[in-house]
Amino acid sequence: xxxxxxxxxxxxxxxxxxxxxxxxxxxxxxxxxxxxxxxxxxxxxxxxxxxxxxxxxxxxxxxxxxxxxxxxxxxxxxxxxxxxxxxxxxxxxxxxxxxxxxxxxxxxxxxxxxxxxxxxxxxxxxxxxxxxxxxxxxxxxxxxxxxxxxxxxxxxxxxxxxxxxxxxxxxxxxxxxxxxxxxxxxxxxxxxxxxxxxxxxxxxxxxxxxxxxxxxxxxxxxxxxxxxxxxxxxxxxxxxxxxxxx
Amino acid sequence: xxxxxxxxxxxxxxxxxxxxxxxxxxxxxxxxxxxxxxxxxxxxxxxxxxxxxxxxxxxxxxxxxxxxxxxxxxxxxxxxxxxxxxxxxxxxxxxxxxxxxxxxxxxxxxxxxxxxxxxxxxxxxxxxxxxxxxxxxxxxxxxxxxxxxxxxxxxxxxxxxxxxxxxxxxxxxxxxxxxxxxxxxxxxxxxxxxxxxxxxxxxxxxxxxxxxxxxxxxxxxxxxxxxxxxxxxxxxxxxxxxxxxxxxxxxxxxxxxxxxxxxxxxxxxxxxxxxxxxxxxxxxxxxxxxxxxxxxxxxxxxxxxxxxxxxxxxxxxxxxxxxxxxxxxxxxxxxxxxxxxxxxxxxxxxxxxxxxxxxxxxxxxxxxxxxxxxxxxxxxxxxxxxxxxxxxxxxxxxxxxxxxxxxxxxxxxxxxxxxxxxxxxxxxxxxxxxxxxxxxxxxxxxxxxxxxxxxxxxxxxxxxxxxxxxxxxxxxxxxxxxxxxxxxxxxxxxxxxxxxxxxxxxxxxxxxxxxxxxxxxxxxxxxxxx
Numbered sequence: 088x089x090x091x092x093x094x095x096x097x098x099x100x101x102x103x104x105x106x107x108x109x110x111x112x113x114x115x116x117x118x119x120x121x122x123x124x125x126x127x128x129x130x131x132x133x134x135x136x137x138x139x140x141x142x143x144x145x146x147x148x149x150x151x152x153x154x155x156x157x158x159x160x161x162x163x164x165x166x167x168x169x170x171x172x173x174x175x176x177x178x179x180x181x182x183x184x185x186x187x188x189x190x191x192x193x194x195x196x197x198x199x200x201x202x203x204x205x206x207x208x209x210x211x212x213x214x215x216x217x218x219x220x221x222x223x224x225x226x227x228x229x230x231x232x233x234x235x236x237x238x239x240x241x242x243x244x245x246x247x248x249x250x251x252x253x254x255x256x257x258x259x260x261x262x263x264x265x266x267x268x269x270x271x272x273x274x275x276x277x278x279x280x281x282x283x284x285x286x287x288x289x290x291x292x293x294x295x296x297x298x299x300x301x302x303x304x305x306x307x308x309x310x311x312x313x314x315x316x317x318x319x320x321x322x323x324x325x326x327x328x329x330x331x332x333x
Numbered sequence: 334x335x336x337x338x339x340x341x342x343x344x345x346x347x348x349x350x351x352x353x354x355x356x357x358x359x360x361x362x363x364x365x366x367x368x369x370x371x372x373x374x375x376x377x378x379x380x381x382x383x384x385x386x387x388x389x390x391x392x393x394x395x396x397x398x399x400x401x402x403x404x405x406x407x408x409x410x411x412x413x414x415x416x417x418x419x420x421x422x423x424x425x426x427x428x429x430x431x432x433x434x435x436x437x438x439x440x441x442x443x444x445x446x447x448x449x450x451x452x453x454x455x456x457x458x459x460x461x462x463x464x465x466x467x468x469x470x471x472x473x474x475x476x477x478x479x480x481x482x483x484x485x486x487x488x489x490x491x492x493x494x495x496x497x498x499x500x501x502x503x504x505x506x507x508x509x510x511x512x513x514x515x516x517x518x519x520x521x522x523x524x525x526x527x528x529x530x531x532x533x534x535x536x537x538x539x540x541x542x543x544x545x546x547x548x549x550x551x552x553x554x555x556x557x558x559x560x561x562x563x564x565x566x567x568x569x570x571x572x573x574x575x576x577x578x579x580x581x582x583x584x585x586x587x588x589x590x591x592x593x594x595x596x597x598x599x600x601x602x603x604x605x606x607x608x609x610x611x612x613x614x615x616x617x618x619x620x621x622x623x624x625x626x627x628x629x630x631x632x633x634x635x636x637x638x639x640x641x642x643x644x645x646x647x648x649x650x651x652x653x654x655x656x657x658x659x660x661x662x663x664x665x666x667x668x669x670x671x672x673x674x675x676x677x678x679x680x681x682x683x684x685x686x687x688x689x690x691x692x693x694x695x696x697x698x699x700x701x702x703x704x705x706x707x708x709x710x711x712x713x714x715x716x717x718x719x720x721x722x723x724x725x726x727x728x729x730x731x732x733x734x735x736x737x738x739x740x741x742x743x744x745x746x747x748x749x750x751x752x753x754x755x756x757x758x759x760x761x762x763x764x765x766x767x768x769x770x771x772x773x774x775x776x777x778x779x780x781x782x783x784x785x786x787x788x789x790x791x792x793x794x795x796x797x798x799x800x801x802x803x804x805x806x807x808x809x810x811x812x813x814x815x816x817x818x819x820x821x822x823x824x825x826x827x828x829x830x831x832x833x834x835x836x837x838x839x840x841x842x843x844x845x846x847x848x849x850x851x852x853x854x855x856x857x858x859x860x861x862x863x
Contacts, residue, residue: 135717136716136717137713137716137717137862139860156859157719157720157721158719160717160718160719161719165713165717167713171710171711171713172711172714173632173636173711173714175635175636175639175640176632176635177613178615179615179618179620180635182620183620183621183628184628184631184632185718186620186622187622187623187624187625187627187628188625188628188629188718188719188720189718189719190624190625191622192622193619193620193621193622196620196622197617197619197620200617200620201617204615210615210617211614211615212615213615214613214614214615215612215613
């Protein structure tokens with residue numbers, strides 16, 4: 088579903104992402120973890136077409152994002168770490184705007200708006216302007232707008248930040264449902280417990296380079312994800328290299 | 334502590350003027366262009382003020398009306414300060430994003446208020462200097478100051494920004510008080526500012542009328558004595574009158590102290606007050622479906638009509654167009670009688686003249702120019718959506734055209750009827766003015782795409798500052814000024830030739846920009862923020 092091949096992106100002298108390769112298959116929920124400034128957001132933005140990259144390629148469902156960016160974007164949804172939405176619109180106007188962009192029929196959008204609005208407890212607030220929303224409400228609106236067009240691939244940058252426990256639980260449920268229906272999810276997070284519990288695959292990035300990637304169970308074994316992550320982040324990458332060699 | 338606050342305000346103002354230079358080589362080029370443009374504008378204004386001062390000084394020298402140049406200068410400077418700083422005053426005082434952060438720190442609120450007011454006074458000083466310094470220099474050279482007059486001139490120069498600051502603070506306070514209590518904030522803000530601007534222009538017009546109906550002659554200028562504080566300022570500067578100086582001092586000090594006391598007492602209440610908002614319950618209405626292009630077009634139009642700053646800074650040409658059309662229609666008989674032409678020449682010149690005026694005003698609308706900059710933090714929505722960049726750009730151009738066409742059309746129809754234009758002249762007049770709307774939309778879009786400003790903290794900065802806005806405004810005004818002059822000359826040869834000389838370049842330039850936008854422009858949009 089998502090194939091990143093040798094992705095390289097530099098900001099001036101600094102290499103933000105250095106030769107990163109990753110493959111997220113249909114049905115997989117893939118966590119992407121790393122310290123602040125490791126290159127997670129740069130990778131995610133490159134996957135959604137928000138950022139150019141210097142080398143490598145990214146394929147969405149077999150199509151290069153360089154060759155057909157609009158076709159690729161039609162298949163994916165992106166939720167940024169900080170949901171800056173149009174403050175001058177009401178919640179419902181924003182959802183309609185996104186639905187129009189993705190060409191969602193009236194029946195489908197009405198059904199989805201009701202379903203997800205009720206699910207995240209936002210239906211009553213949809214007529215309010217986005218400027219009146221709290222951070223959590225904006226995050227919920229961004230999630231609903233991402234789910235409204237039934238994406239095959241959901242890419243999220245720190246999706247649980249600002250969400251209340253109930254909304255976080257519902258989002259996890261919805262993420263599972265997408266994967267069960269043949270979709271795929273690739274998201275970054277600092278909440279290692281969440282990644283450990285809900286993801287079947289994991290990638291750890293450090294200083295722009297992929298340290299380790301693969302099945303969650305294979306990577307962590309009997310250890311906790313936290314201890315593995317701290318070990319890898321400690322500067323000694325032998326553990327990760329062992330995994331790459333394995 | 335206060336010094337640190339003032340320093341941070343000044344650096345914020347300075348960085349809002351120069352922040353584009355931090356990015357890439359391209360931004361350095363745009364920064365240089367912006368500086369050159371600034372220099373040209375300031376040089377032009379200084380030259381214009383100097384020329385006016387020379388004329389007025391020679392006219393009044395030895396007539397007893399030597400105060401008149403300064404009265405007019407103080408009037409012009411106060412208008413420039415008020416119009417130039419009133420939006421900044423409202424946003425800096427009450428809508429600054431760091432208000433809550435600063436209030437949470439152990440800083441006396443009055444320090445926050447004083448630091449903001451000092452920064453605004455300095456902005457007013459800069460604006461005042463553009464008008465007052467040429468007048469003072471020319472006056473000193475042609476007429477000469479008395480020792481007391483020189484001292485009072487410096488005092489007036491120091492005091493005037495406090496008066497304009499007090500007025501803009503009071504207006505901003507009033508607008509903030511009213512809009513924090515009402516639901517429809519944008520239209521109320523626009524109406525209040527229009528009333529204020531209209532009132533001030535009326536006051537200036539009334540003072541102009543004091544000068545007498547015969548025009549600005551040395552004797553008629555004596556009528557400016559009725560302009561109270563403006564006269565007192567002029568009298569103090571020209572004659573060194575202590576009484577006039579005292580009266581002008583009181584006119585500045587009393588409002589300034591009153592403004593400070595009112596703001597000091599209400600500052601925390603206003604900045605921490607939650608906006609009045611009637612909760613509208615969403616009842617699961619059936620939502621209508623539209624195309625992606627229509628959705629983006631509706632989004633652009635909604636953005637314009639929900640922002641008072643956007644309306645007042647980028648769409649004021651619409652209001653001016655209709656006001657001017659009504660004024661010219663009402664005054665049509667007087668204007669037709671006073672034109673220095675007769676017979677056939679009137680028939681030739683008047684249709685083109687009214688069209689040129691309407692066209693020029695229509696070119697002052699800048700809705701498309703800041704529309705890319707306004708995307709800023711929300712640019713990710715369009716860039717991560719499956720939309721063709723061509724549609725994004727065209728939606729912005731079309732929004733400008735849709736917003737500006739109705740009032741330009743109505744204005745032109747009013748003028749065609751009032752000045753009894755022939756059918757052919759009417760069609761050409763309407764087509765010419767609408768072509769200006771289209772050209773301005775494309776021109777603004779082109780500059781908005783080439784020189785976006787993505788580092789603003791307040792929407793006012795995006796719609797008022799930057800190369801895109803300045804270039805769109807002065808570029809289109811210059812374009813139509815040159816075409817209008819050519820048109821007037823050619824109207825003497827043929828009554829329709831003037832229209833053609835404005836219409837044809839507008840269409841050709843619009844078509845050229847259109848093809849650039851749908852080809853190279855798309856790539857530029859895709860690379861924004863990348």
